Structure formats: C-alpha cells, structure tokens
Amino acid sequence: MAKIWVLGNGQLGAMLKHAAAPLGLDVEPVDIDSTTPITLAADDLVTAEREQWPTTDITTQLANHPNFVNLPVFPTLADRKTQKELLDSLAIATAPWRPVEASSSADELHAQLGEKVLLKRRSGGYDGRGQHWLHQPLGTVIPDQWHDHAIAEQAINFDEELSLVGVRDAGGQMFFYPLTLNLNTNGILRATVSPVARLQGLQAEAEAMLGSLLSELNYVGVMGMELFRQGGQLMVNELAPRVHNTGHWTQAGASISQFEYHMRAVAGLPLAAPWIKATSVMINLIGSEFNEQWLSVAGAEVYWYQKAVRPGRKVGHINLSHTEPAKLTASLQALAGLLEDDYQEPIAWSLRELNSAAGN
Template sequence: MSRIWVLGAGQLGQMLKHAGMPLNLDVQAIDIESQETLPLQAHEQVTAEREQWPDTVATRQLASHGAFVNLQTFPRLADRFSQKSIIDQLDLATAPWQLVDSNTSAEGLHEKLGERVLLKQRTGGYDGRGQHWLREPGRDAVPDGWHEMCIAEQAIDFDEEMSVVGMRTREGECFFYPLTLNLHVDGILLGSVAPLPRLGHLQEKAEQMLAKLMNHLDYVGVMAMECFRLGDTLLVNELAPRVHNSGHWTQAGANISQFEAHLRAVASLPLVQPTVKNTSVMVNLVGVDYQTTWLSVPGAEVYWYGKDVRPGRKVGHINFCLTSGGETKRALDQLQPLLPAMYGEVLDWLRSQLD
C-alpha cells in the first residue's frame, strides 16, 4: 500500500483519506499543530489540503520533503498579490485591481477603481473574512495596518458566481468537471449545482483558462478556479490549489470524485475524464447542529465533519444526485423543514436552477 501524507487534517484532509481507501492508498492527514516527528519515507508523496500552515515539527518535516507536490505553488497562490499578478501575466480576465501600498489612499482607490472597492488581505481570509468595503468616496479610509497587506478590487456587478474544478497529471494531461453554479451568502458558499445545460457554452472557455494556469504552474492534482460571469465573459475571482468546497458535489455526481482525482494525480495513478451521472446539488451545512433526520430524506448523502459547531463554521454538507430535477426538488422540499429558516433562500435558489 502506497502512502500519501496530507498537510492538514480538516474536512478536506479527512475526505482525501476516505477517497484513498478504494485506491489502496494509505492517506495520512496530519494536524498542522502537531509537534510529532513523522515516520516519513523518501519515496512517499506529500500533498496539502490548505495553502498556508504554521511552523511546527510536523509541518516543517512535511514541507521540507523532496516529494511535496506543488510545494512552490502554495505561497504563490496563497498571496493574493502574487496570485493576481500571475493571472495578469497570463492575460486572463479578472476584476481591475491594485496593490494597496504605503502611499495608497482611499481617495486614490475610488478614483481608479470606482465607487465600490473591496479590500482583501493578501493572505488568510476566507468565507468573507479578511475583507473590507470602501463604499463612501470622500469619507472612507484604508484601515490601520492594511497598507502593504491587502489588494484592492473593483466591485463587479456580476450575473452569477461559478467555478470549474480541473485536474492535471505529472505529464501535463488535463481533465475537467462541468462548470458549477454557486450561491454565496455573506461570503460563505451555501449551495452548488452542476452541471447545468445552459452553462455548457462556457465550458470550453473555462477549461482553457484553468488549463493555462495549471500548465504555467506545472501543477499536479486538483485545482479550482472561481469566476464571475458577466454575460458570456468569465472573470477569474480566486484560485484554490487543492480540492475545493464547490467540488463536493462530485462525491455523488461523478464516477471519480475530486478527492479521488487529486490522489490519482499525486500518486501517478491512471487519470481519465470523469463521467458525470446526473445534475447534482450540494447544500453546505454552516453553523447547524447534526440531525439524524437528514438521513430520512430520499437521495440525501450526508457528510458530517465532526467539528464543534460555531456560527459561520462549515460543519458538513449534503449531496443529492437523483434521476430528475423533479425528484431532487421533492427531496429539497423534504429537507427544508429539517434546516434552519435561513436555508429557505438557499433551497429556493437550488430549486429555481432545476426548473
């Protein structure tokens, strides 16, 4: 049995571990706070479920291993300044932006980028964290301590948010899942649906964009590209060099999940174009307590992460991949009373995409 070490033992690491079992891979997900010396062998592979990690005994050992796949990519994409610079270098469309340096003022940002400007901290920050809006020209200010530490983006009045998850082998062969339509509420992904026939005409464009990025980085494994759709134009929002929340539907909706695909690429196992079964939907469980009643909903595939429940924290998700949109809508109808009232908006949105 081949062994793959995963830097990070959150839900993504655990789902990689689960996906490794049918492949005869011993996947070891390691807590980033671990002070343990690991029995790491020279011939074993290392990957990561996250872009950044603290300096501990375990992370230092893993990050210095000669077979840490994509090691040089993580710092380049974890910093939004260098990530955006790569996107510009490859002439891929993205929102107008600039680095907020020591001389940057809010007035100057409004003058260059418009009335609504979003500041994003260069590192860290996810699910809407690490962001600050400038919406009042003449009254705004860049927060203390944010100069040199953030970028500024022009607010985009997009039509929809979507993502594409792709994978690349060591030999440079690329495969892709269908475009996924996503719903974010307060910066947190709450629902996804894929594939949708009405987005099919954008698939080739999205694949070309992500392939250009993966090839430039000589990337191995799964990468996600989040986009804004404006008509038939796709703007790259952010990149994730790892398995991604918006690809969770592939656990139910494809013969090869994103987790299996990543492991196949890292382990140099055969990788092929995944076969998509039916239109799938994913409901993210955020800050809600576990309910066994979810298991009574026909077609529900529940993934619980075993985390302490806190407001705004992703604690699980539910996938559906049924034979028709009507069946899926009926299942969502049954799920709705089993979730907090705020999920009414999410389930309504998912049902509307299935019409």
C-alpha cells in the first residue's frame, strides 16, 4: 500500500500511526518544523492531525502533493468566519454571530448579540485561548488588534456540552459514534462519558447535522463536531476536520477507534459500523507528571504523550471502559486517589453521570 504522511507529529499523529500498524499501513507523522527532506512518491497519501499549520519547507512540500486528502477543507474550517458561514449556508443551528470588522464597536455587537458577547480569533486559539469576553455596560471596547481578525458570538446559556464524531469514505458511506457528554473547564476538556442513554433521542438530529457537513465538503476521514444542548435543541459550537479529543474514549469502548477509522478512510480500506463495547470514561491529563501508579488501577488504559509538562497542557489521557457500572465506578474512585485536587471534580462529574445512568 501507499505510504501515508501525517502533517504534524503531536499526540494525534502518534495515535494515528499506532492505530494503522495492525492494518499494515505505513504511516509517518512529520514535524512541521523539520528541516530533514522527505521523499514523496506519486502514489503516497497525505493527511493531517491539525487544521492549520505554518508555511515551512516541509509543510509546503506536503500541501503541494496532489494526494493531500481534504486539502480544500482545511482553510474553510480553520477560519471561524468561513466555518460559521458554511453552517449558516446549510441551515445548521449555531450560536448567533457577527464578524468583527474594522468598523465594529462593542456597543454595536451588544445591540446585535446581547449582554454577553464572546470574541473568538478567526484562526488559532484552542483550549480556551484566543477568546475574549465583552460585557455590558455600554462603553466597553473591542481590544486592539481584534478588528478584522475575530468573530463575535452570542453567549449561549447551554445545559451541557456534547460532541459527535463521525467518519466518511470517498464513496460517501458514513458511520457515527454515540453522542459523547463532555466536561470543559476554562475551555479545556477534562472528561468525557459515552454512550449516555438519555442522549439517544438526540442522536439522529446530530448525525443529520454532521452528515450534511461531511457530504457538502466531500470529506474523507474522521471529523469532530462540538455541540451545545439547550433543552431538546442542539447547536454547533465548533468543527474539527481531524480526530478529536472527545473521541479518545473509542480506543477502549468501540470495536474501531476514531484513529483506525480515519486511517481506513484515507487509505481507501473498507469501513464498518462500530460495535460499542461498554460505557467509557476518558480523563484528560492536564499539566501532570507521569505517575506509574495509574497503571495499578484495574482497567485503566493510559496514553502518555511524552510531552514536556506545563500548566494547562494536555500531556496524556486515561480511558476506562466496562459493561458493569460498579466496576467502572470502583476504578474511577481508585484513580481519584492517584490524581491531584483539580481532577476530583471531573471524576465526581463522571461518577454522577454513571450513577444517574444506573438509576442510583
């Protein structure tokens, strides 16, 4: 089979390579700052673990390859303005928004969007970065250098945050995982639970939303869609044209992980519906040093990214999955004793959701 190059060699690239190995696929993540030349064959394939990248010799070489899968999609979805315009064109619900233009004023944005307005940089920004809140009273101002470089969104009083991860192949066949329930703190994902029985009534609507996007973009591979739930209504928060943090639970809880799905689709291998093995919980490891005692927790599947540890940085995650709620609960409680104070609420949140699902 052709070699598959991954633009970017962070944790997502590493997990794509790992998932591809049992399929016999030759996958090579590439550091965007590498100065080592690579040799691309005419039938090689290129994918990406990120939605935007700087212009370097290596990224230019990869982006100029004719077999870069989804290449036209990245500039559309990496720019929050064009992403919002796409959602509007497909009549997919999203937070009311306006572009922050050179002439825009805070008072004008408040008049159009309400008392609380969130500014988001059009490109870049993740895990809560690249955002700025505007609050009334009148007289607040848009910070310098945000004009023409941001969008403004109405603050959404949502009930909870969900996500849907789906895959599409070149022939248009699509499969979706169950909706995932997410806990974010200061814009950083802390924990996920999936599947959640009470969300099943929203599954078809979410699949229709993501399915229309995948088809419109003629997309091949895995895409993540972040959602707000307000009562029985869904609206899209953001889209990610790649494997997604909220889909990491599939490594433990599904017959085909999101990483394997993406590599199958890119390589043109057959897809199949995923079997969901059990309820799964993922705990993101944020700014913590590695603790080998995590491995002593029954059922814990530890993924360590081998990154320098810094406050607020994702350095790994732990998956737990089991068909018996009592065993899953016991392992989460054991894990809580091995993690710092700021993990206690994400684990307590996960336990509350599991107990609610079990009818306790």
